[in-house]
Amino acid sequence: MLKRLPITFWATVFVTVVCVALVSLDFWRSWNARGVLLEETERSSTNLARAMSQHADDTIKAADTSLADLEERIEMDGLHEGQLARLHQVMLGQVRALPQLDGLYAYDEAGRWMVNSQPTLDRKANNADREYFRFHRENRDKGPHIGLPVISRSSGKWIIPVSRRIDKPDGAFGGVVLATIDIDYFRRFYASFDIGDNGAVALLSNRGVMLVRRPFRAEGIGASIVDTPLYQAYSRSGTTGTGMFRSTQDGQVRLNSYRPLQNYPLFVTAALSKEEALAHWRRDTWLHSLGVVALAALLALFGQRLIGQMRRRLEAERELRQARDALASLNATLEKMALQDGLTGLANRRQLDVSLGNEFSRATRQGASLALALIDVDHFKLFNDRYGHSAGDDCLRAISRAIRQQTPKRAGDLAARYGGEELAVLLPNTDIAGAWAVAERMRQAVAALQLPHADSAQGIVTISAGVAALVPQRGVDAATTLIEAADKALYAAKSAGRNRVAPDLGLAPVLTP
Numbered sequence: 001m002l003k004r005l006p007i008t009f010w011a012t013v014f015v016t017v018v019c020v021a022l023v024s025l026d027f028w029r030s031w032n033a034r035g036v037l038l039e040e041t042e043r044s045s046t047n048l049a050r051a052m053s054q055h056a057d058d059t060i061k062a063a064d065t066s067l068a069d070l071e072e073r074i075e076m077d078g079l080h081e082g083q084l085a086r087l088h089q090v091m092l093g094q095v096r097a098l099p100q101l102d103g104l105y106a107y108d109e110a111g112r113w114m115v116n117s118q119p120t121l122d123r124k125a126n127n128a129d130r131e132y133f134r135f136h137r138e139n140r141d142k143g144p145h146i147g148l149p150v151i152s153r154s155s156g157k158w159i160i161p162v163s164r165r166i167d168k169p170d171g172a173f174g175g176v177v178l179a180t181i182d183i184d185y186f187r188r189f190y191a192s193f194d195i196g197d198n199g200a201v202a203l204l205s206n207r208g209v210m211l212v213r214r215p216f217r218a219e220g221i222g223a224s225i226v227d228t229p230l231y232q233a234y235s236r237s238g239t240t241g242t243g244m245f246r247s248t249q250d251g252q253v254r255l256n257s258y259r260p261l262q263n264y265p266l267f268v269t270a271a272l273s274k275e276e277a278l279a280h281w282r283r284d285t286w287l288h289s290l291g292v293v294a295l296a297a298l299l300a301l302f303g304q305r306l307i308g309q310m311r312r313r314l315e316a317e318r319e320l321r322q323a324r325d326a327l328a329s330l331n332a333t334l335e336k337m338a339l340q341d342g343l344t345g346l347a348n349r350r351q352l353d354v355s356l357g358n359e360f361s362r363a364t365r366q367g368a369s370l371a372l373a374l375i376d377v378d379h380f381k382l383f384n385d386r387y388g389h390s391a392g393d394d395c396l397r398a399i400s401r402a403i404r405q406q407t408p409k410r411a412g413d414l415a416a417r418y419g420g421e422e423l424a425v426l427l428p429n430t431d432i433a434g435a436w437a438v439a440e441r442m443r444q445a446v447a448a449l450q451l452p453h454a455d456s457a458q459g460i461v462t463i464s465a466g467v468a469a470l471v472p473q474r475g476v477d478a479a480t481t482l483i484e485a486a487d488k489a490l491y492a493a494k495s496a497g498r499n500r501v502a503p504d505l506g507l508a509p510v511l512t513p
């Protein structure tokens, strides 16, 4: 079934498969490259988040260590005047040593400013209203507390408060020590990252409050992000993770990596813009795809032309085959016509001569008898004269038909038009008696046609025949011998009154009719 499909079909299938494979392979390659690029982006953002969380942890840890030291000193020595001057010096030293520190402060149990790292101390100021102060007053927990970002009352900068509770010797609330971390310190650090034009990094509290963010927006500090998909993913997992989220702040889709701080209830997130990460890939893919599609189109066009040519060539070959077949059949017809008489449909004189030559040779070789009957229409001239030449032709055709029907069907038997109104029947392997019998049957068949002939003695068309037979002797007899003998017999038949068969007894004296 498949074999019968034309070559042009398979060529079309081939070109189509090549074009589709070309485009599919390029698509697959591009899609793979995209996946690899996103994986790399994810790795970068994860590494960035790790570095940020470590940095934030270290930054707060250093401040908290100072606080723990201050807390211990105050709990040991109390907050009396002599102690305050020493504490002031210690605080100044710590703030100078730690660039992230905006200031260090100590408040008594009523929130009054007792000592800080500022050059002057406003004794009338009170921080009892601050969130961290209320937290420590109400919680006996001795660990550090990270507060919400606020603008410092003393320096006017955005700060993150880190505080610890001071206990009196009896365990009652004795005040708070506070370290304020300059948000600008984080901002400067985050500004040093290469996160592209649309990347974002942030430090956030575990309760979903923004502490610092790049791109920096003052109104973003302290804002809640609990409704964002990023925070929901983080609070669900509670640990390190990644995800592709659309920012609720600027609508950008980013690949986010989030990671909690090891020691504090905060987490960081590093987000790289998907758009930026894929920008180069997109440009590259566009150019590449354009090239591949153009190549596939060229291939398809070229293939289509080639297949068209193939089709035309096949068509030409088919036409050529048809012409050759027509020529062959024409040749066969011509060959037949060359051996056939046009009027009677019997073999023509040429074929008779060839067959007679062949059969004569065979009979000579085999020592077989070869017979020939020469037949002539009686008074045919008168027939033509009375009925016309065309009726004469019809008459000849009818006689030829009758003679063909009576001609034996053995190989070599041949009825032919000898010339004019004269016919000949070649009968191999036949002696004179057999030939006479055949000619007699023919004569009777013609008479049976009852073709009217007013100028004939019988009133119908009749024929006369002369038959001759011989067993040819090599070097003695020739084919013409047989013709001449038959012709002589025909003449005898005519002379004897026509409408009869006369045998030639010279060549075959054995005849007993």
Ligand SMILES: Nc1nc2c(ncn2[C@@H]2O[C@H](COP(=O)(O)OP(=O)(O)OP(=O)(O)O)[C@@H](O)[C@H]2O)c(=O)[nH]1
Binding pocket: 343, 376, 377, 378, 379, 380, 381, 382, 384, 388, 389, 390, 391, 392, 393, 396, 419, 420, 421, 494, 498
């Ligand atoms: N219509 C027609 N006539 C033919 C054809 N071939 C030969 N003839 C005619 O046949 C006639 C033969 O005449 P003749 O040879 O005189 O002999 P005949 O009239 O048959 O008389 P006998 O043979 O003596 O009986 C001629 O008039 C030819 O013109 C042919 O193909 N068609």
